[in-house]
Amino acid sequence: MFQNPFxxxxxxxxTEFWLSCFAYLGLISLFFMTMDKSAATIRNTSEHWFVVLILGPCLWLLFVQAVKRSHDIGKSGWLIMNPYYYYQLFFERGQPCTNHHGEDPRVVRLRSVIPDDDLFNYLNEHKRNLGRDN
Structure with missing residues (x-):
């Protein structure tokens, strides 16, 4: 998780997208609570640049995570310009196989736990068990 976040x-x-959004909201909330003022009331130029230095990377990180999540469901990253598309990002399951944006992140996570020779057998058995549920 959180490999190459930028x-x-x-x-x-x-899961990683939800965690990114909660971390972003927590960081921004903490930031504004410590500033004790909102971005609209900042009048001092030095305080303004401080806000830009903190919020800039946070906004970029949230933007990048949304694009990567869009790639996971097999869509273009440009779709994040539509605000209603975020509902799809939060709730739609990613493609279960490798697409042209990369490997399934769940399989990548499994590779770190299960040796490569056993991973193929594990995934095939998991698919067979899913077939029994239907």
């Missing part, structure tokens, strides 16, 4: 390439899972 890169537009790759895919992230729903």
């Amino acid at each position: 890169s537009l390439k790759g895919r992230i899972s729903r």
Whole structure:
């Protein structure tokens, strides 16, 4: 999780996207509570640049995470310009296989826990068990 967080390439899972959004909201809330004023009331130029230095990377990180999540469901990153598209990002399951944006993030996570020779057998058995549920 959180590999290359500032890169537009790759895919992230729903879990990582939710965690990114909660971390962003927590950081911004904490930032404004410590500032004790909102961005609209900042009049001093030095305080304004301080806000830009803090919010700039946070906004970029949220933008990049949304693009990566869009890649996970097999869509273009440009769709994040539509505010209603975020509902799809939060709730739609990612593509279960490799797409042209990269490998399934869940499989990448499994590779760190399960050796490569056992991973293929594990995934095939998991698919068979899913077939029994239907």
